[in-house]
Amino acid sequence: MGARITPQILVDTVLADIQNAHRRLAQTQRLLSTGKRINTPSDDPVGTTRAIDLRSTITNTNQFVANVRDASTFASESESALRTVIDNLNRARELTVQGATGTLNQQQRDSIALEVNQILEAVVDLANTESNNRYLFSGTRTRIAPFRAAVVGGEITAVSYAGNSDRFSVRVSPGVTVPVNEPGSAIFQGTQDAFQTLIDIRDDLRAGDTDSLSNVRLAEFDVVMTELLDGVALFGAKMNRLDLVNQRLEDQHLNLGTHLSEIEDADFIDTTVRLNAQQNALQAALNAGARVLQPSLLDFIA
Amino acid sequence: MGNLFSTLDIALSGLQSHQTALQVTGHNIANVDTDGYSRQRAELVSKEPQNTGYGPLGRGVTVADIFQIRDRFLDGVYQNETQNSMELTVSRDFLRRIEDIFQEPSEMGLSSLMDNFFAAVQALASYPEEQPLRASLVAAASVLADGFNDVSRNLDQLRTDANREIIMRVSEVNSLTEQIAGLNQNIVRAEAGGKTANDFRDQRTVLLDRLAELMDIRTMEMNNGAVTVMVGGEAIVDGAYWSEVATQVNPTIDPERPDFVEVVIASTGRVLNISGGRFRGLLDARDVYIKEVADKIDELARTLIFEFNKIHAQGNGLVGFDSLTSDNSVLDVNADLDDGAATGLEFTPTNGSFAINVVDSLGNVITTVITVDLDGVGPDDSLADLAANIDAVANMSASISGDNRLVITANPGYSFTFSNDTSSVLAVLGSNSFFSGSDASDIAVNPVIVDDERMIATGLSSDPRDTGDNRNALAMAALQDTAVLNEGTSTLNDYYGQAMASLGVTTQRTSDLSDIAESFRRNIDRRREEISGVNIDEEVANLTKYQRGFQASARVFTVIDDLLETLLNIV
Numbered sequence: 001m002g003a004r005i006t007p008q009i010l011v012d013t014v015l016a017d018i019q020n021a022h023r024r025l026a027q028t029q030r031l032l033s034t035g036k037r038i039n040t041p042s043d044d045p046v047g048t049t050r051a052i053d054l055r056s057t058i059t060n061t062n063q064f065v066a067n068v069r070d071a072s073t074f075a076s077e078s079e080s081a082l083r084t085v086i087d088n089l090n091r092a093r094e095l096t097v098q099g100a101t102g103t104l105n106q107q108q109r110d111s112i113a114l115e116v117n118q119i120l121e122a123v124v125d126l127a128n129t130e131s132n133n134r135y136l137f138s139g140t141r142t143r144i145a146p147f148r149a150a151v152v153g154g155e156i157t158a159v160s161y162a163g164n165s166d167r168f169s170v171r172v173s174p175g176v177t178v179p180v181n182e183p184g185s186a187i188f189q190g191t192q193d194a195f196q197t198l199i200d201i202r203d204d205l206r207a208g209d210t211d212s213l214s215n216v217r218l219a220e221f222d223v224v225m226t227e228l229l230d231g232v233a234l235f236g237a238k239m240n241r242l243d244l245v246n247q248r249l250e251d252q253h254l255n256l257g258t259h260l261s262e263i264e265d266a267d268f269i270d271t272t273v274r275l276n277a278q279q280n281a282l283q284a285a286l287n288a289g290a291r292v293l294q295p296s297l298l299d300f301i302a
Numbered sequence: 303m304g305n306l307f308s309t310l311d312i313a314l315s316g317l318q319s320h321q322t323a324l325q326v327t328g329h330n331i332a333n334v335d336t337d338g339y340s341r342q343r344a345e346l347v348s349k350e351p352q353n354t355g356y357g358p359l360g361r362g363v364t365v366a367d368i369f370q371i372r373d374r375f376l377d378g379v380y381q382n383e384t385q386n387s388m389e390l391t392v393s394r395d396f397l398r399r400i401e402d403i404f405q406e407p408s409e410m411g412l413s414s415l416m417d418n419f420f421a422a423v424q425a426l427a428s429y430p431e432e433q434p435l436r437a438s439l440v441a442a443a444s445v446l447a448d449g450f451n452d453v454s455r456n457l458d459q460l461r462t463d464a465n466r467e468i469i470m471r472v473s474e475v476n477s478l479t480e481q482i483a484g485l486n487q488n489i490v491r492a493e494a495g496g497k498t499a500n501d502f503r504d505q506r507t508v509l510l511d512r513l514a515e516l517m518d519i520r521t522m523e524m525n526n527g528a529v530t531v532m533v534g535g536e537a538i539v540d541g542a543y544w545s546e547v548a549t550q551v552n553p554t555i556d557p558e559r560p561d562f563v564e565v566v567i568a569s570t571g572r573v574l575n576i577s578g579g580r581f582r583g584l585l586d587a588r589d590v591y592i593k594e595v596a597d598k599i600d601e602l603a604r605t606l607i608f609e610f611n612k613i614h615a616q617g618n619g620l621v622g623f624d625s626l627t628s629d630n631s632v633l634d635v636n637a638d639l640d641d642g643a644a645t646g647l648e649f650t651p652t653n654g655s656f657a658i659n660v661v662d663s664l665g666n667v668i669t670t671v672i673t674v675d676l677d678g679v680g681p682d683d684s685l686a687d688l689a690a691n692i693d694a695v696a697n698m699s700a701s702i703s704g705d706n707r708l709v710i711t712a713n714p715g716y717s718f719t720f721s722n723d724t725s726s727v728l729a730v731l732g733s734n735s736f737f738s739g740s741d742a743s744d745i746a747v748n749p750v751i752v753d754d755e756r757m758i759a760t761g762l763s764s765d766p767r768d769t770g771d772n773r774n775a776l777a778m779a780a781l782q783d784t785a786v787l788n789e790g791t792s793t794l795n796d797y798y799g800q801a802m803a804s805l806g807v808t809t810q811r812t813s814d815l816s817d818i819a820e821s822f823r824r825n826i827d828r829r830r831e832e833i834s835g836v837n838i839d840e841e842v843a844n845l846t847k848y849q850r851g852f853q854a855s856a857r858v859f860t861v862i863d864d865l866l867e868t869l870l871n872i873v
Contacts, residue, residue: 003832004832004833004835004837005832005837006831006832006835006836006837007334007835007836007837007838008335008831008835008836009828009831009832009835012824012827012828012831013828016824038407040398040401040402040406040806040809041401041404041406041407041802041803041805041806041809042397042398042401042805042806042807042809042810042813043806044806045802045803045804045805045806045807045810046803048406048407048799048802048803048806049799049800049802049803051406051407052406052407052411052413052795052798052799052802053795053799055407055409055413055414055417056413056414056416056417056795059414059417059418059421060417060420060421060782062421063420063421063424063425064424066425066428067424067425067427067428070428070429071428132429133431133432134429134431134770138770139768139770140761140763140768140769140770140771140772141767141768141769141770142431142769142770143431143767143769143770144767144769164765164767164768166763166768166770166771168430168770168771168772168773169772169776170424170427170428171424171427171776171779171780174780174782174783175780175783177776181770264407296838296839296842297838297839297842297843298838298842
């Protein structure tokens, strides 16, 4: 025998069906209005953990990109300052060769000395270049001008280093740091002091000591140049490395965003289709309810 | 042999019986919408026949019984499913509210706040000299701390809500048990004559159903028709008697929440062992689900505070300290520093040492190593010993404040910094620490840092000229990738992600189980309704049937009446 059906059962069944249809519709509507497939951890516990992980990696990657950008700026400004120093020194070398020739008179040498002195001042300024309120070549004493000139009678007689020999680094990925700066002491005052060489050339020119100029100073110059070119190469290498890191980070960033979207975001088309189907189901349930709840035997016996 | 008068009796019995049957049908129809009503039937049986020479001669009809059509077994099953379903539904609702508090996965969740905090640490590591970046790190840290505080407060509030509902629902239990006891009394009285008290029984079943929503009841029906209602071994209804239940605070449920109550029998104070229904759901939410999550978030905040502070305490900011008062105080200044019970410190230092660097106005640094003797051999160091050891350093003085904090002061013209703390004592005391507090409820940025952002210890060098030294900032940033939780297997973010996944799984499972239990409950209810529910069509059909029976009996009556009149006319 089939189950006995009472009006109460019909009412309960119809109400349960309508409620279910409403609930499913509400869920789908939430998907559409938030655009998110996962709105609470229980929607997809594993997806939630992955989304949290990915979001964290994205924030980190953004920061790494910013770190790399800052470090690149610092390295490229350091490199360009050094290149300008080298240009200046090349001119100074020409002047030294010129001054070493015996055919010049002292007055001519004095005027060359004047130009060398200007180059000296320019090089000290360049060695004290700032980027974003930081001195490029003072180690980690970033707020202290690295090279202090002792001035006698308006002219530089000695240059001392006020920075330190420390390097600072930036994080470019978890567990990986890249050193950014190079202390100026090693570049400008390593085996041969660039400033002192210029001071000595100026003073030799004034003293008319062509012998020292051609035999000692030019050789010293070569050492200074080597050190500066080494410095340029060092920053060039840093920039290359940072470029590679940057490229990798940006690729990664794009992928991460796509992954996160795949995990978190609702499929718009699929959801819209589902919404329609569920709306129809709700209509049907309401319709059925309206029909099934009306008639009883009382409607037919009079 | 029969006679006309006895036939008149037969007709009368037909009229009376059908009238009763009509009355029962009318009662059914009237109660079509009454909650818990079971349809009734008048049982018509033929009267005992009279033995005559022709054989047994019928004597009409009588109503043997008015009985309910119901399956009492289903009532027990239904109550069982109800308590199961209600327990799960309440748990599910609280779990969803917990999920709402965390707002994961989104940019507003704690995970994103932690990400932003560590990003700010890295940004500062890139430019440790920059005041605005220091300020933005303090801001990101404050937002993170506020996020922890909010989550902690909201979880606590949720536990308070559950506790309050337990207190409020108790009166509902008492009202139900009192009414059930009253109905027991009525039923026993009504059934003393051997008949069933149908309507009282229906009413009692409704009340028992409602009681089953609240707690897991076991019912036993006595021979006299009364039920005994048992919960966790206690009879809360026994015949005409009922035991009042009450709530009673018990500080051992959670020492941090002395306001939490348990449900007890009012007269004896014995704890009512409830293992189902709404109460169980509320107790589980309060003591298990919310607490588990809150404990994890506290552990997360606690680890962040201590691990970050341990790194922070190794370094120094853009300027040294002139004077520094520890953030945490001790209960007993003479207690060993690793005796947490005696010191009241939230974290524990270990045997080791740290260096104190005294810097004069020319930038000359003199470093002194302070031993923190906690090796358990001979006398170990107390806060008083530590203060004395620091006090012995040239140009330094150290003392203990009135509220038992360590105060370190440099002589005028000197400042000091710390380094190489292998004992963690600085982080434990909150000297040169970044965060204050010990869990999610009270995590905050150390006021020393808020007052002067230069104190954020980005560098390791004690020389104040080394403004670009970011080694300690990088070390602090690296904490994000260090496995500091779950015995060194999970990073802070891993741990949080696992906590969220486990919350999600519990919620998902409870929600599924709740749906299943609810559909079981519905099914049983439907089966009960199939058997006991009133079907109008059926009743109307019966109405017509009994009407016809009544009319026919009346017809018999008129026929006999005619015959009698015929006889009387003969006389």
